[in-house]
Structure formats: structure tokens, C-alpha cells
Amino acid sequence: MITEDILNPHDARLEEVVLGACLAESAAVALVADKIRAEMFYEDNNREIYSALLALHHTGRPIDIITVKNELAARGKLDAVGGPFRITALSGGVASSAHLEYHALLLREKFVRRELIVGLHRRLAAAADETIDLDETLAELHRLLDHLEGEASFTDCMRDMDQLMLDTLKQMDARVANNRDGVTGIPTGLVDLDRLTAGWQQGELVIIAARPSIGKTAFGLHLALAAGRAGKHVVIYSIEMMGERLGDRCLSAWAADLNAAHLRTGQLSAGEQQQALDAATELARLPIYVDDNPKTGMDHIRSSARLLKGKGRCDCIIIDYLQLCEMKSEQKNRNREQEVAEASRKAKLMAKELDVPVILLCQLNRDCEMRADHRPALSDLRESGAIEQDADVVMLLYRPAFYGMPTERKSKYPSEGLGVVIVAKHRNGETGDVYFGHNASMTKIGEYVPPLEWMMKNAK
Template sequence: MADPIALVPAAAAAEPRLPRNVEAEAALLGALMLDNRLAEEQLGKLRADHFFEPLHGRIYAAIVNLVDRNMIANPVTLRPMLEHDEGLRELGGAGYLAQLTGSAASVIGARDFARQVYDLALLRELVRVGRDMVASALDTSVKIDPEGAVEAAEVALYEVMEGESADGGVRSFDSAAKVALAGISRAQNAGGSLSGVTTGLTGINQKVGGLHRSDLVILAGRPGMGKTSLATNIAYNAASRWVLDNKDGIDDAKNMGARTAFFSLEMSADQLATRVLAEQSGISSESLRTGRINHQDFDNLSRAARELQDLPLFIDDTAGLSIAALRTRARRMKKRHNIGLIIIDYLQLLQGTSKAGDNRVQEISEISRGLKTLAKELDVPVLALSQLSRAVESREDKRPQLSDLRESGSIEQDADMVWFVFREDYYEMAKEPKMEDEAAYQAWQERMERITGRAELLVSKQRHGATGKVFMHFDSRITKFTDLANDGFDTGLE
């Protein structure tokens, strides 16, 4: 049998030795030809480019080709496919294929050989990424962008790490069913209403079962409806529930809360913090901003601040993020803080990779697909806020519809759930008649009394269940949504 070490290219010998085991590659190929069932196991896991020796990669590709066509792969059947291969011809042609099958003992260690070939390929890829990082850092002939270089390096390293998934994304029904049963068990233990991360609002939890892992949820509404307020409420509720369950000794798999990452592309981190402090202290955001608070208010504020200091809520207020940069930062937070929920405010402020002048709808479609991919990649729910088009304002009934999603592209298609927040009192306020028209003014006042503080969450798409409506109470003074008390109105679900 030809010495596999002799297959190493001269160019490779001159450079620092890359991780490789050519003998293991040769033994694996021999085992695959002796027992084609082993080759079937490797389909989708091992690729031709994982072999250090290019000839071995070509032989492996030919074996896979035959096995994939339900044909026998052995030196005889492989010969026509490789007879014109110069590399194989230099080593004796089909005779080299026969030599690879010379040791039946290689079948016993085939799985170990395959794993080693794969692991060494990952190490070589890591070396390549490292070299690219060094070359990029040393090249000052182009625009100097250290932050961009760091983000690109993180993406490259994450791709190497993700490539380690030995199952290639394929899971048995048994493993998938176990995950499904775990979710059902969570819902049962939560009283039959919650299988995902809690929103902190009973009406929403009962309607959708919480925020489910790998789901993309779109929360949309016109300006002034309270999208950001509802998002911050959910962020706080999820993070605080995680703290409570953690203190009670509940492990992460059964924890109904989540460590939360909030990407705020519109508001600064301190503005968001002010909102959360207002919600939890009961002091209006306006009073906090202007400093018009008394000693009692300050005591309440201090208490709220103490309670929030250990809240696992991480805010990134970097403006103008691209979808690629956001995904990089989210991965980083996942590794550092084990986040279980991502919130983005808001989708249209993200940037795609499309070149200037490209269709904006296509760019938004790229962003929505990127967010769905992120949800699946990190296995966490992603709640993304979205603007609505002005078409809502031209209708008599201002309740949003799926067609109102601004620059929608594939937003509706990519989303697992689409929620619209709607407050009728916001629009009714603009219809205030003149006080001189006493009858009209009195009728308006009576209507305002009935609807003030009453909000609706319209669940217009839900892969997991039915669509419908959830009623909530909204306190505009502290920008807080809560469950609607039973005051004679329908309390929530349709």
C-alpha cells in the first residue's frame, strides 16, 4: 500500500504543519468501501472538503455518489469514476483503491476515524480563520474599521463552532417528541396556559401559550399605540420571572422566565431604563424626566431601582445596526449571558446587506428572514416590533390588518405570530367635538369614559393555534399594560 504520508503536497510540507491524519483518512475510506452502511451514516455529516488530502476527498465524494444512488461502492465500481484522476493514476490507479481495503480491522474503528477526520478539519478551518483575522488586522490599505473586523471575526468563529453540529440538523422523531412533551409538561405545570416564556400578562399567555423557543413574533402598530411600552413590559416580566423561578431553585429547563436581550435602535438605554423605573415605581415618566417628584416618590423610585439592579435585562442601544451585526451581538449575549428572549425595537431600523438603490421590500424581507434564522439558530423566541403603513389612518375602522405591515415583504410569511396593538381611545381623542355642541360633547365624553385605558392585542397570525383578540388595560401615565380587570366588560379572549 502506498504510504499515505507521501500524499501530502510539497507546498503543505513547506508551511507550518496543519492538523491532519492522512492515515486515518485512508483507513476510513477502506472501511467505507468494505461496509457501505458506514458510508450511509456519514451522509450529511462528513464532506469531501473535510479530508486534508484532496485525492481522499475525491474518493469519498465518489463513494457517497454511489451510495446515494443505492449502488455498491467498492474498488471495482469506483474505477470508472476515477480512472481519469491524475492523482490516483500517480499512485497506481485502481490498485490504490484495492490497497485501501486491505485491512478489515479498519471497519471496527471507522466511526472513530470519521470523527477524527472531522475534528481535524475543524481545527484547520480555525487556523484559516485565525490567519484571515491577522491579515485583516494588518491590512491598513483599506478603510480602518476595527469594530467591523471584530464582528466579521466573531461571525467566522461562530460559523466554525456551528459547523461542529454532527447531526447536520437532522433529528429523530423520538428526540423531537421529547422536546414537544417537555413543552406540554411546562404548560400543564403552569395551569394549562403557559408552555413558553411568560409575557407577564395572563390574557396573552392564555391565548398564545407564551413566547415559544425558535419563534419569530412580530408586534406591530401605528405610532402612539404603545408597541415599545408593551415590549418593555414583556421584557421586564420575563426577566423578573426568571429571577423568581431561579431563587425558588427551578432549573432553566422549567423556568417560565428568561434572561432578556433588548436591542433598542430608536431609544437610548437610559430612556428605556426610565420607562421600566416608571412602570415599577408607579411614577409617571414625565415626572421622572423633569425631576418633579416628592420624597415619597423618591423612596418608591429607590426601592424600584434596588429591585431592578440584579434584573437579567441587557440593553443594546447601538443605532443603525445591520442584521448581520445584530445576529453577531445576539450570539455574543447568548454565550456570555445565556439569554432566552430577544426583543428588537424596531425592525425597519435594521439595515440589510443590499446595495444602495436596491428594493427596500427585498431588504426588509432579508431582515425578517435573518431574524427567523436567528430565532432557530439560538433556539430562543425573537420579538420584533414593526411599523405599520398609513393605510390604517384612511379607514373608518382603525384596527390593523396583516396587509398593513409596512414594507411587509416576507414579514408575514416568516413570522410564527403577528400581533397588533390597538387603542381606540387614541383615535377617539382626536374626535373631540366643540363644547358648544353639548349633546355631541356629552356623547363623546361618555364614550371616552368607557374606552379610556382599554387596549386590544389582535393576534392575527399564530402557527400554534387560533387567531383572536386579547383585551388589556393601558396606563398611559406610566406606560404600563396590565390584565383587564373584570369590570363588566369582556375580560379578554375571543
């Protein structure tokens, strides 16, 4: 039998103990003010008393029986909470504030359970109503769980310098132990990029931005394969491209002489078919996962990645790409810039929460097309300055040959087969240009080596 206590978990005595401790000692409210809010009390009268306590605390006024009575009287709530006698009784019912923080967390847990029950009942009703969009119902469920997880898992992030230095040295020791020729994170597959970044670092948001057709997906796939070779579990969320098309690109990138055009048109020789089979066998061993749901949003990505992380199968996340993410929200009448800003912020929070690098592919606006050399800049990030603000690393991809330029302006390298990674922002390290080589179909990416003729001509 379902009783009121089951539907609305609460403990009136627990609430009175918390209030009594706050009334008994003037400094007690400061211990719980950031842990529990007034709405977390189930009993209306207890909610009003705690609200008065918080008002006194936040305005710096002393807290005792007299000041609380006066505050409640000024609000017209003194009689509603039981009058002066109840305030006095609460104060006398608790000897001290010992165990107050623990009691506050128990009270918080009761509140979260009530919210979960109410929220799930609403989602159950929505699930049964076929006039309500199922995707929106699922999105609402994700938002409810995310919100309640935040309410339930209260963590005190305050550390003194002693603890902070211990934690910092612990991370330093881990970097020393994991260091591989200066690479402490997940390798990028490019020596110069590893030198600049020390590999992809845990908890960082990396933005890789470019104009359409420059090679965002191809470069992201190169990074995934490099991480997979190193034994790292990579999760790719491909919103733009079907998984099988990514599979084609993986085969072309892995096999030595597999022609991407032949693979696309089905005009493969017997030798190429064998190469594809061999490459597929080797690729199948890599710890890489692909989700090609075209309606994927940040809430779905976070939930999916958390499940994989819990199973030890998520060391790095790649999202292709930001502007195609589903951006539903409870907030109405938002413009596109606000939507992109929210998605970017969620990607950064996901990186910190899961403690993995999140590599987010992103489109640039048309401004770089107006420059003589078409070289992109940070200001070209499309639709939101928040992207730059949230990112730990921003990399802009540039291929001068795409714009018909014979050489790259800064390096003077011939542009054919040349790509540039412009590390335009690096919160914890250097910025600069990294050059990479690619084939004509942009399916194979590797270190850039200038043509022999160019090196002989420019030899001093």
C-alpha cells in the same frame, strides 16, 4: 516552532481509512455522506476519490473498486490519484466499515481546525489594516465563528417515533410541572394574552408590529417588566432608544404616581423624586439587561445572548426593532426585502438554538392608514413576507384613539385609554383580540377595565 502540521492539521492515514471503508462495503458511503464533504479531505488525491464516491452514491449507482475506477477515469483523474493500484490498495487496507462514522467526525474536526487557522489569519491581517472598517472586520469574525460552529457541532436530528414520543412526553411532564393557571411559559403581564399564548414559549419567535408612535417600545417594556417580576432573565437590545430613556419609562411604569412629563422635563416634586428613588431601588433587583448599541445586528445579538445564556442569564430576548438592525452580509446587491428576510430568519434560528423566546418588534407599512378604522392586518408587515413566515406568533398593536375614533369597532369599547393586541398568527394556538389599558403617556400598561358609565349603559 510553527510547523506545517500545526498550520494545517491533517491525518493522511485517517483519510485513507475512511476511503478504504467506503470502498470495502457498498453501503458505507451512506453512513458518512451527510457528515463529510469532499473539500474536508486535505490530500488532493483523497479528495478526488471521495468526490467520485459521492457522485456514485448520489446517482444511485453501485459502489465497488470497478465503478470507482471507471468514475475517476471518466473524470480524467485516475492517474492523478495513483491509478488502479491505489484504489485496490485502499480497499484492501480496511477490513470493514466499523467505526467509520467516528473516523468521519475526526476527519471533519481536522478540516474545521484548518479552516479556523486560515480564517483567523485573514481576520488578523484585516485587524492590522487600518484602511478596513473595524465593524466589518468584527462582523466577518462573527460570521466565521458562526459558520465553523455549524461545521464542528454536527448533530444527527433524525429520531424514530419511539424516541420522539419519549421526548414529547418529557416536554409534556415539564409543562404540567411548570403550569401556573394555564401559563407554562414566561408570563406576559396580561391575563387574556396569557390565556391565548400560555406565556412566551421556549424556541418561539414572537413578532410585535405596529405603526410608529402606537407603542411598540412601551409594550415591549411592559413584557420585560412582567417577565422580570416572575424572576426570568430578560435581555433587551434597544437599537432605537438610549438605555437611559428606557430607564425613564421603567420608572414611570413602576412608580404609582410619577408623572412622565415631569420626569422628562426635570420638574419633579420632592414626593416624585422619592417615588423615583424607591422605584429605581426595586427595579435594580430585576434580572433585566439592556444593550443600547445603535449599530447592533443579529450576529452581535446572537453572540451576546449566547454568552449570557451560558451564564444562566438569558431566558427571553427582546429586540427593538427589526428594521433598525445592522444588516451586513457577504452577499452583495441585496434589496431591502432580502435583508429584512435574512434578519428575521436569524432571529428565528437564534430562538431555536438558545431555546428561549425571541420577541422582535417590527414596523408596519402604511396600508392600514388607508382603511376606515385603520385596523392593521398581517399583510401590513413592512418590507418582507418572510417575517410572517418565520414567526410563531404575530401580534399587531392598535390604538383607535390615536386615529381619533371614539370607540373600537369590534368591542364597542370607548377608545380612550384602550389598546388592542391583535393576535393575527399563532402557530400553536388560538388567535384573537386582547384588550389592554394604558395611561395618556403610554407608560403604564395593564388590564383593561371599561369605564363604569359605559358598563352601566351597556348592562342588560
